[in-house]
Protein backbone atom coordinates (compact mmCIF):
# COMPACT_ATOMS: atom_id res chain seq x y z
CA UNK A 1 0.00 0.00 0.00
CA UNK A 2 2.84 2.39 0.80
CA UNK A 3 4.42 2.16 -2.66
CA UNK A 4 1.26 3.29 -4.41
CA UNK A 5 0.26 6.87 -5.10
CA UNK A 6 -2.57 8.32 -7.10
CA UNK A 7 -3.92 11.51 -8.58
CA UNK A 8 -7.61 12.35 -8.74
CA UNK A 9 -8.86 13.53 -12.14
CA UNK A 10 -12.25 15.23 -12.40
CA UNK A 11 -14.03 17.07 -15.19
CA UNK A 12 -17.45 18.57 -14.67
CA UNK A 13 -20.55 19.10 -16.76
CA UNK A 14 -22.91 21.70 -15.41
CA UNK A 15 -26.41 22.52 -16.58
CA UNK A 16 -27.42 26.05 -15.71
CA UNK A 17 -31.02 27.15 -16.13
CA UNK A 18 -31.16 30.64 -17.62
CA UNK A 19 -33.68 33.01 -16.04
CA UNK A 20 -35.45 34.25 -19.16
CA UNK A 21 -39.13 35.12 -19.00
CA UNK A 22 -40.10 32.50 -21.56
CA UNK A 23 -38.88 29.13 -22.81
CA UNK A 24 -36.08 28.63 -25.33
CA UNK A 25 -38.19 28.15 -28.45
CA UNK A 26 -41.74 29.16 -27.54
CA UNK A 27 -43.50 31.87 -25.55
CA UNK A 28 -44.53 29.69 -22.62
CA UNK A 29 -43.63 31.39 -19.35
CA UNK A 30 -40.92 29.93 -17.18
CA UNK A 31 -42.31 29.49 -13.72
CA UNK A 32 -41.67 27.10 -10.90
CA UNK A 33 -44.16 25.03 -8.95
CA UNK A 34 -47.08 25.30 -11.38
CA UNK A 35 -49.65 22.57 -11.75
CA UNK A 36 -48.30 19.84 -14.07
CA UNK A 37 -48.55 20.72 -17.76
CA UNK A 38 -49.95 24.19 -17.06
CA UNK A 39 -47.07 25.82 -18.96
CA UNK A 40 -47.12 24.11 -22.31
CA UNK A 41 -48.03 24.88 -25.92
CA UNK A 42 -47.92 23.00 -29.25
CA UNK A 43 -44.24 23.88 -29.71
CA UNK A 44 -42.91 22.51 -26.41
CA UNK A 45 -45.35 19.60 -26.62
CA UNK A 46 -43.78 18.73 -29.97
CA UNK A 47 -47.07 18.77 -31.89
CA UNK A 48 -46.76 18.15 -35.63
CA UNK A 49 -46.61 21.33 -37.66
CA UNK A 50 -45.56 23.59 -34.77
CA UNK A 51 -42.48 25.74 -35.34
CA UNK A 52 -39.87 26.86 -32.81
CA UNK A 53 -38.85 30.52 -32.53
CA UNK A 54 -35.52 31.30 -30.87
CA UNK A 55 -35.47 33.28 -27.60
CA UNK A 56 -32.98 36.09 -28.24
CA UNK A 57 -32.61 36.84 -24.54
CA UNK A 58 -31.40 33.30 -23.87
CA UNK A 59 -28.76 33.64 -26.59
CA UNK A 60 -27.55 36.95 -25.11
CA UNK A 61 -27.42 35.48 -21.62
CA UNK A 62 -25.43 32.53 -22.93
CA UNK A 63 -23.01 34.86 -24.71
CA UNK A 64 -22.56 37.02 -21.61
CA UNK A 65 -21.90 33.92 -19.49
CA UNK A 66 -19.45 32.58 -22.07
CA UNK A 67 -17.59 35.90 -22.01
CA UNK A 68 -17.40 35.82 -18.21
CA UNK A 69 -15.90 32.33 -18.54
CA UNK A 70 -13.22 33.76 -20.84
CA UNK A 71 -14.53 31.76 -23.79
CA UNK A 72 -14.24 32.55 -27.44
CA UNK A 73 -17.75 33.48 -28.51
CA UNK A 74 -18.81 32.08 -31.87
CA UNK A 75 -19.81 34.79 -34.36
CA UNK A 76 -21.79 32.14 -36.22
CA UNK A 77 -23.62 29.27 -34.61
CA UNK A 78 -26.54 27.02 -35.44
CA UNK A 79 -29.03 24.67 -33.85
CA UNK A 80 -28.77 20.91 -34.07
CA UNK A 81 -31.22 18.15 -33.37
CA UNK A 82 -30.04 15.48 -30.99
CA UNK A 83 -32.05 12.28 -31.21
CA UNK A 84 -33.74 11.65 -27.91
CA UNK A 85 -36.34 8.95 -27.63
CA UNK A 86 -37.92 9.45 -24.22
CA UNK A 87 -41.42 10.50 -23.21
CA UNK A 88 -40.19 13.62 -21.40
CA UNK A 89 -39.46 15.24 -24.78
CA UNK A 90 -42.26 14.11 -27.06
CA UNK A 91 -40.87 15.43 -30.33
CA UNK A 92 -38.13 12.77 -30.04
CA UNK A 93 -35.23 15.15 -30.33
CA UNK A 94 -33.63 17.83 -28.23
CA UNK A 95 -32.58 21.10 -29.81
CA UNK A 96 -28.95 21.63 -28.85
CA UNK A 97 -25.65 22.82 -30.30
CA UNK A 98 -23.26 20.25 -31.64
CA UNK A 99 -20.14 21.42 -33.47
CA UNK A 100 -20.49 25.17 -33.03
CA UNK A 101 -21.12 25.91 -29.34
CA UNK A 102 -21.72 29.54 -28.37
CA UNK A 103 -18.61 29.52 -26.18
CA UNK A 104 -15.41 27.48 -26.30
CA UNK A 105 -11.86 27.31 -24.94
CA UNK A 106 -12.29 29.43 -21.86
CA UNK A 107 -11.35 29.12 -18.21
CA UNK A 108 -12.70 29.84 -14.77
CA UNK A 109 -10.64 30.90 -11.79
CA UNK A 110 -11.39 29.24 -8.48
CA UNK A 111 -10.09 29.66 -4.96
CA UNK A 112 -9.99 26.26 -3.27
CA UNK A 113 -9.49 25.95 0.47
CA UNK A 114 -5.71 25.77 0.14
CA UNK A 115 -5.86 29.48 -0.73
CA UNK A 116 -4.19 29.28 -4.15
CA UNK A 117 -6.20 30.52 -7.14
CA UNK A 118 -6.38 27.92 -9.89
CA UNK A 119 -7.48 28.02 -13.47
CA UNK A 120 -9.83 25.32 -14.68
CA UNK A 121 -10.19 25.20 -18.45
CA UNK A 122 -13.64 25.33 -20.00
CA UNK A 123 -14.00 23.13 -23.06
CA UNK A 124 -17.32 24.46 -24.25
CA UNK A 125 -20.54 26.20 -23.24
CA UNK A 126 -23.57 25.59 -25.39
CA UNK A 127 -27.29 26.27 -25.29
CA UNK A 128 -29.96 23.62 -25.32
CA UNK A 129 -33.50 23.02 -24.23
CA UNK A 130 -34.37 21.04 -21.12
CA UNK A 131 -36.58 17.94 -21.15
CA UNK A 132 -39.71 17.54 -19.03
CA UNK A 133 -40.03 15.29 -16.02
CA UNK A 134 -41.15 11.68 -15.80
CA UNK A 135 -42.92 11.06 -12.52
CA UNK A 136 -43.14 7.60 -11.03
CA UNK A 137 -44.96 8.52 -7.86
CA UNK A 138 -48.49 7.27 -8.44
CA UNK A 139 -49.57 3.64 -8.93
CA UNK A 140 -48.10 1.26 -11.43
CA UNK A 141 -47.67 3.78 -14.20
CA UNK A 142 -45.66 6.87 -15.10
CA UNK A 143 -46.78 10.43 -15.57
CA UNK A 144 -45.14 13.16 -17.59
CA UNK A 145 -44.95 16.83 -16.64
CA UNK A 146 -43.76 18.96 -19.53
CA UNK A 147 -43.65 22.32 -17.76
CA UNK A 148 -39.85 22.15 -17.77
CA UNK A 149 -39.59 21.00 -21.41
CA UNK A 150 -38.06 23.76 -23.46
CA UNK A 151 -36.44 25.63 -20.57
CA UNK A 152 -33.19 27.25 -21.76
CA UNK A 153 -30.12 25.53 -20.36
CA UNK A 154 -26.50 26.51 -20.66
CA UNK A 155 -24.40 23.37 -20.57
CA UNK A 156 -20.85 24.08 -19.45
CA UNK A 157 -18.19 21.40 -19.86
CA UNK A 158 -14.83 21.71 -18.14
CA UNK A 159 -11.58 19.95 -18.97
CA UNK A 160 -10.57 17.28 -16.42
CA UNK A 161 -8.49 19.83 -14.50
CA UNK A 162 -9.72 19.30 -10.95
CA UNK A 163 -7.77 17.09 -8.56
CA UNK A 164 -9.80 16.97 -5.36
CA UNK A 165 -13.39 16.98 -4.14
CA UNK A 166 -12.90 20.44 -2.62
CA UNK A 167 -11.71 21.87 -5.95
CA UNK A 168 -14.82 20.48 -7.62
CA UNK A 169 -16.95 22.13 -4.99
CA UNK A 170 -15.06 25.42 -5.31
CA UNK A 171 -15.71 25.43 -9.05
CA UNK A 172 -19.41 24.78 -8.60
CA UNK A 173 -19.73 27.52 -5.98
CA UNK A 174 -17.78 29.98 -8.13
CA UNK A 175 -19.89 29.21 -11.17
CA UNK A 176 -23.06 29.83 -9.20
CA UNK A 177 -21.69 33.15 -7.97
CA UNK A 178 -20.76 34.22 -11.50
CA UNK A 179 -24.14 33.30 -12.99
CA UNK A 180 -25.91 35.26 -10.25
CA UNK A 181 -23.62 38.26 -10.61
CA UNK A 182 -24.36 38.35 -14.32
CA UNK A 183 -28.08 37.99 -13.63
CA UNK A 184 -28.39 35.19 -16.17
CA UNK A 185 -29.53 32.52 -13.70
CA UNK A 186 -31.00 32.52 -10.23
CA UNK A 187 -28.79 29.51 -9.52
CA UNK A 188 -31.28 28.17 -6.98
CA UNK A 189 -30.27 24.60 -6.15
CA UNK A 190 -33.57 23.76 -4.51
CA UNK A 191 -35.33 24.56 -7.74
CA UNK A 192 -32.84 22.59 -9.79
CA UNK A 193 -31.39 25.65 -11.54
CA UNK A 194 -27.95 24.05 -11.45
CA UNK A 195 -27.23 20.35 -11.93
CA UNK A 196 -23.78 18.79 -11.83
CA UNK A 197 -22.29 15.69 -13.42
CA UNK A 198 -18.68 14.96 -12.48
CA UNK A 199 -16.54 12.57 -14.51
CA UNK A 200 -14.07 10.97 -12.17
CA UNK A 201 -11.11 8.62 -12.39
CA UNK A 202 -7.68 8.07 -10.87
CA UNK A 203 -4.16 8.01 -12.27
CA UNK A 204 -2.40 5.42 -10.13
CA UNK A 205 1.35 5.03 -9.89
CA UNK A 206 2.83 1.73 -8.65
CA UNK A 207 6.33 0.27 -8.96
CA UNK A 208 5.07 -1.88 -11.85
CA UNK A 209 3.69 1.04 -13.83
CA UNK A 210 1.00 3.68 -14.23
CA UNK A 211 -2.67 2.88 -14.43
CA UNK A 212 -5.92 4.71 -15.02
CA UNK A 213 -9.14 3.56 -13.44
CA UNK A 214 -12.30 3.46 -15.58
CA UNK A 215 -14.12 6.80 -15.76
CA UNK A 216 -17.32 7.09 -13.76
CA UNK A 217 -19.90 9.77 -14.45
CA UNK A 218 -22.17 10.59 -11.51
CA UNK A 219 -25.50 11.81 -12.83
CA UNK A 220 -27.67 14.73 -11.82
CA UNK A 221 -26.31 16.09 -8.55
CA UNK A 222 -28.18 19.11 -7.30
CA UNK A 223 -26.28 20.30 -4.25
CA UNK A 224 -22.69 21.32 -3.52
CA UNK A 225 -22.61 18.83 -0.71
CA UNK A 226 -23.75 15.90 -2.85
CA UNK A 227 -21.24 16.91 -5.52
CA UNK A 228 -18.29 17.03 -3.14
CA UNK A 229 -19.29 13.88 -1.27
CA UNK A 230 -19.92 11.85 -4.40
CA UNK A 231 -16.47 12.69 -5.76
CA UNK A 232 -14.84 11.78 -2.45
CA UNK A 233 -16.77 8.53 -2.36
CA UNK A 234 -15.79 7.64 -5.93
CA UNK A 235 -12.10 8.27 -5.24
CA UNK A 236 -12.09 5.73 -2.45
CA UNK A 237 -14.30 3.26 -4.29
CA UNK A 238 -12.17 3.35 -7.43
CA UNK A 239 -8.99 2.91 -5.45
CA UNK A 240 -10.43 -0.09 -3.61
CA UNK A 241 -11.73 -1.58 -6.83
CA UNK A 242 -8.41 -1.19 -8.58
CA UNK A 243 -6.52 -2.86 -5.75
CA UNK A 244 -9.01 -5.70 -5.75
CA UNK A 245 -9.52 -6.29 -9.48
CA UNK A 246 -6.79 -4.38 -11.30
CA UNK A 247 -9.34 -3.26 -13.90
CA UNK A 248 -8.15 -0.21 -15.82
CA UNK A 249 -9.62 2.29 -18.25
CA UNK A 250 -10.52 0.71 -21.59
CA UNK A 251 -12.59 1.78 -24.56
CA UNK A 252 -16.21 1.31 -23.55
CA UNK A 253 -15.81 0.64 -19.84
CA UNK A 254 -16.97 4.02 -18.68
CA UNK A 255 -20.00 3.71 -16.42
CA UNK A 256 -22.64 5.99 -15.00
CA UNK A 257 -23.64 5.99 -11.37
CA UNK A 258 -26.32 7.71 -9.33
CA UNK A 259 -25.92 9.30 -5.92
CA UNK A 260 -27.84 7.99 -2.96
CA UNK A 261 -28.07 11.01 -0.68
CA UNK A 262 -29.36 8.98 2.27
CA UNK A 263 -26.53 6.44 2.42
CA UNK A 264 -23.95 8.74 0.78
CA UNK A 265 -22.88 6.14 -1.77
CA UNK A 266 -22.85 6.03 -5.57
CA UNK A 267 -24.94 3.31 -7.18
CA UNK A 268 -24.25 1.69 -10.52
CA UNK A 269 -26.69 2.72 -13.24
CA UNK A 270 -25.17 1.58 -16.52
CA UNK A 271 -22.15 -0.71 -16.60
CA UNK A 272 -21.10 0.06 -20.12
CA UNK A 273 -21.56 3.38 -21.76
CA UNK A 274 -23.80 2.50 -24.69
CA UNK A 275 -22.44 3.66 -27.98
CA UNK A 276 -24.33 6.94 -28.19
CA UNK A 277 -25.79 7.55 -31.56
CA UNK A 278 -27.37 10.93 -31.22
CA UNK A 279 -27.46 11.37 -35.00
CA UNK A 280 -27.05 15.13 -34.76
CA UNK A 281 -28.10 17.16 -37.74
CA UNK A 282 -28.83 20.87 -38.23
CA UNK A 283 -32.37 21.80 -37.22
CA UNK A 284 -34.16 22.73 -40.46
CA UNK A 285 -36.77 24.82 -38.59
CA UNK A 286 -34.31 27.29 -37.07
CA UNK A 287 -32.06 29.77 -38.81
CA UNK A 288 -28.39 29.99 -37.75
CA UNK A 289 -27.38 32.71 -35.30
CA UNK A 290 -24.98 35.32 -36.63
CA UNK A 291 -23.54 38.09 -34.52
CA UNK A 292 -21.65 41.22 -35.45
CA UNK A 293 -18.55 42.41 -33.57
CA UNK A 294 -20.55 45.51 -32.52
CA UNK A 295 -23.25 43.35 -30.99
CA UNK A 296 -20.66 41.29 -29.14
CA UNK A 297 -19.01 44.49 -27.85
CA UNK A 298 -22.37 45.73 -26.64
CA UNK A 299 -22.95 42.48 -24.73
CA UNK A 300 -19.39 42.51 -23.40
CA UNK A 301 -19.98 45.99 -21.98
CA UNK A 302 -22.52 44.43 -19.61
CA UNK A 303 -19.86 42.30 -17.92
CA UNK A 304 -19.18 43.29 -14.32
CA UNK A 305 -16.21 42.74 -12.06
CA UNK A 306 -16.40 39.03 -11.33
CA UNK A 307 -16.90 37.85 -7.75
CA UNK A 308 -13.54 36.17 -7.21
CA UNK A 309 -11.67 39.21 -8.48
CA UNK A 310 -13.73 41.35 -6.18
CA UNK A 311 -13.05 39.07 -3.24
CA UNK A 312 -9.29 39.10 -3.82
CA UNK A 313 -9.39 42.88 -4.22
CA UNK A 314 -11.25 43.33 -0.90
CA UNK A 315 -8.45 41.48 0.87
CA UNK A 316 -5.70 43.46 -0.85
CA UNK A 317 -7.35 46.88 -0.88
CA UNK A 318 -9.33 46.95 2.35
CA UNK A 319 -7.34 44.52 4.47
CA UNK A 320 -10.36 42.29 5.08
CA UNK A 321 -9.95 38.63 5.93
CA UNK A 322 -10.54 36.03 3.21
CA UNK A 323 -13.60 34.95 5.09
CA UNK A 324 -15.16 38.42 5.35
CA UNK A 325 -14.31 39.20 1.72
CA UNK A 326 -16.01 35.95 0.71
CA UNK A 327 -19.15 36.77 2.71
CA UNK A 328 -19.38 40.30 1.28
CA UNK A 329 -18.93 39.13 -2.32
CA UNK A 330 -21.22 36.10 -2.11
CA UNK A 331 -24.03 38.15 -3.63
CA UNK A 332 -23.57 41.08 -5.96
CA UNK A 333 -26.19 43.20 -4.16
CA UNK A 334 -24.24 42.84 -0.90
CA UNK A 335 -20.91 43.76 -2.49
CA UNK A 336 -22.50 46.72 -4.28
CA UNK A 337 -24.03 48.00 -1.05
CA UNK A 338 -20.73 47.58 0.79
CA UNK A 339 -18.95 49.65 -1.84
CA UNK A 340 -21.64 52.34 -1.87
CA UNK A 341 -21.17 52.67 1.89
CA UNK A 342 -17.41 53.04 1.45
CA UNK A 343 -17.99 55.65 -1.24
CA UNK A 344 -20.08 57.56 1.32
CA UNK A 345 -17.07 57.65 3.65
CA UNK A 346 -17.36 54.48 5.77
CA UNK A 347 -14.20 52.79 7.01
CA UNK A 348 -13.99 49.32 5.34
CA UNK A 349 -13.49 47.13 8.41
CA UNK A 350 -16.09 48.98 10.43
CA UNK A 351 -18.63 48.80 7.62
CA UNK A 352 -17.79 45.14 7.04
CA UNK A 353 -18.50 44.37 10.70
CA UNK A 354 -21.81 46.22 10.67
CA UNK A 355 -22.95 44.46 7.51
CA UNK A 356 -21.78 40.96 8.33
CA UNK A 357 -22.78 41.01 12.01
CA UNK A 358 -26.15 42.65 11.66
CA UNK A 359 -27.14 43.56 8.09
CA UNK A 360 -26.83 40.14 6.50
CA UNK A 361 -28.50 38.48 9.45
CA UNK A 362 -31.50 40.79 9.18
CA UNK A 363 -31.62 40.30 5.42
CA UNK A 364 -31.61 36.54 5.88
CA UNK A 365 -34.38 36.69 8.48
CA UNK A 366 -36.47 38.61 6.00
CA UNK A 367 -35.63 36.26 3.16
CA UNK A 368 -34.15 38.99 0.98
CA UNK A 369 -30.78 40.51 0.20
CA UNK A 370 -29.04 43.38 1.93
CA UNK A 371 -30.21 45.93 -0.61
CA UNK A 372 -33.82 45.02 0.17
CA UNK A 373 -33.49 46.25 3.76
CA UNK A 374 -34.00 49.81 2.55
CA UNK A 375 -30.86 51.09 4.26
CA UNK A 376 -29.24 54.26 2.97
CA UNK A 377 -25.50 53.68 2.37
CA UNK A 378 -24.76 57.24 3.54
CA UNK A 379 -26.55 56.59 6.85
CA UNK A 380 -24.60 53.36 7.38
CA UNK A 381 -21.37 55.24 6.61
CA UNK A 382 -22.37 57.85 9.19
CA UNK A 383 -23.00 55.14 11.77
CA UNK A 384 -19.56 53.66 11.06
CA UNK A 385 -18.04 57.08 11.66
CA UNK A 386 -19.88 57.39 14.96
CA UNK A 387 -18.07 54.26 16.12
CA UNK A 388 -14.74 55.52 14.82
CA UNK A 389 -14.99 58.86 16.64
CA UNK A 390 -16.17 57.23 19.84
CA UNK A 391 -19.72 58.61 19.81
CA UNK A 392 -21.12 55.09 20.22
CA UNK A 393 -19.56 51.72 20.96
CA UNK A 394 -19.34 48.97 18.35
CA UNK A 395 -21.97 47.00 20.23
CA UNK A 396 -24.27 49.99 20.38
CA UNK A 397 -23.80 50.50 16.64
CA UNK A 398 -25.18 47.03 15.99
CA UNK A 399 -28.27 47.89 18.00
CA UNK A 400 -28.63 51.17 16.13
CA UNK A 401 -28.32 49.48 12.74
CA UNK A 402 -31.05 47.07 13.69
CA UNK A 403 -33.22 50.01 14.69
CA UNK A 404 -32.44 51.84 11.45
CA UNK A 405 -33.87 48.92 9.51
CA UNK A 406 -36.94 48.76 11.73
CA UNK A 407 -37.71 52.50 11.88
CA UNK A 408 -35.91 54.11 8.94
CA UNK A 409 -34.58 56.79 11.33
CA UNK A 410 -31.10 58.36 11.14
CA UNK A 411 -28.32 56.85 13.29
CA UNK A 412 -27.65 60.04 15.30
CA UNK A 413 -31.32 60.38 16.27
CA UNK A 414 -31.47 56.71 17.26
CA UNK A 415 -28.30 56.96 19.35
CA UNK A 416 -29.98 59.75 21.39
CA UNK A 417 -33.32 58.03 21.56
CA UNK A 418 -31.88 54.71 22.67
CA UNK A 419 -29.53 56.39 25.12
CA UNK A 420 -26.48 54.89 23.50
CA UNK A 421 -24.20 57.90 23.21
CA UNK A 422 -20.87 57.17 24.85
CA UNK A 423 -19.59 59.48 27.52
CA UNK A 424 -16.15 60.75 26.60
CA UNK A 425 -16.32 63.69 28.97
CA UNK A 426 -13.13 63.16 30.98
CA UNK A 427 -14.30 65.30 33.89
CA UNK A 428 -17.50 63.37 34.36
CA UNK A 429 -15.76 60.02 33.95
CA UNK A 430 -13.02 60.92 36.39
CA UNK A 431 -15.51 61.19 39.21
CA UNK A 432 -16.87 57.75 38.42
CA UNK A 433 -13.38 56.27 38.19
CA UNK A 434 -12.52 57.69 41.64
CA UNK A 435 -15.68 56.16 43.03
CA UNK A 436 -14.84 52.74 41.54
CA UNK A 437 -11.26 52.86 42.82
CA UNK A 438 -12.51 53.68 46.31
CA UNK A 439 -14.91 50.77 46.23
CA UNK A 440 -12.38 48.19 45.01
CA UNK A 441 -9.34 48.47 47.18
CA UNK A 442 -8.17 44.89 46.58
CA UNK A 443 -8.16 45.29 42.79
CA UNK A 444 -6.29 48.57 43.05
CA UNK A 445 -3.78 46.83 45.31
CA UNK A 446 -3.29 44.08 42.69
CA UNK A 447 -2.59 46.61 39.97
CA UNK A 448 -0.26 48.77 41.97
CA UNK A 449 1.85 45.89 43.29
CA UNK A 450 2.19 44.62 39.69
CA UNK A 451 1.25 41.15 40.84
CA UNK A 452 0.23 38.34 38.51
CA UNK A 453 -3.31 39.51 38.96
CA UNK A 454 -2.51 43.00 37.65
CA UNK A 455 -3.87 42.59 34.15
CA UNK A 456 -7.02 40.92 35.29
CA UNK A 457 -7.56 43.60 37.94
CA UNK A 458 -7.26 46.40 35.37
CA UNK A 459 -9.87 44.73 33.22
CA UNK A 460 -12.11 44.35 36.23
CA UNK A 461 -11.88 48.04 37.14
CA UNK A 462 -12.58 49.11 33.58
CA UNK A 463 -15.62 46.84 33.52
CA UNK A 464 -16.89 48.36 36.79
CA UNK A 465 -16.71 51.89 35.37
CA UNK A 466 -18.50 50.87 32.15
CA UNK A 467 -21.16 49.16 34.22
CA UNK A 468 -21.69 52.19 36.44
CA UNK A 469 -22.33 54.31 33.34
CA UNK A 470 -24.73 51.68 31.98
CA UNK A 471 -22.38 50.98 29.10
CA UNK A 472 -22.12 54.58 27.98
CA UNK A 473 -18.55 55.29 29.04
CA UNK A 474 -16.06 55.34 26.19
CA UNK A 475 -13.70 52.49 27.14
CA UNK A 476 -10.74 54.22 25.54
CA UNK A 477 -11.16 57.35 27.65
CA UNK A 478 -11.77 55.32 30.82
CA UNK A 479 -8.61 53.29 30.16
CA UNK A 480 -6.58 56.45 29.88
CA UNK A 481 -7.94 57.84 33.14
CA UNK A 482 -7.35 54.52 34.92
CA UNK A 483 -3.83 54.36 33.55
CA UNK A 484 -3.05 57.82 34.88
CA UNK A 485 -4.58 57.27 38.32
CA UNK A 486 -2.99 53.88 38.91
CA UNK A 487 0.56 54.93 38.20
Ligand SMILES: [Zn+2]
Nearest residue numbers: 026028041044
Ligand atom coordinates in the same frame (compact mmCIF):
# COMPACT_ATOMS: atom_id res chain seq x y z
ZN1 LIG B 1 -44.39 26.20 -25.10
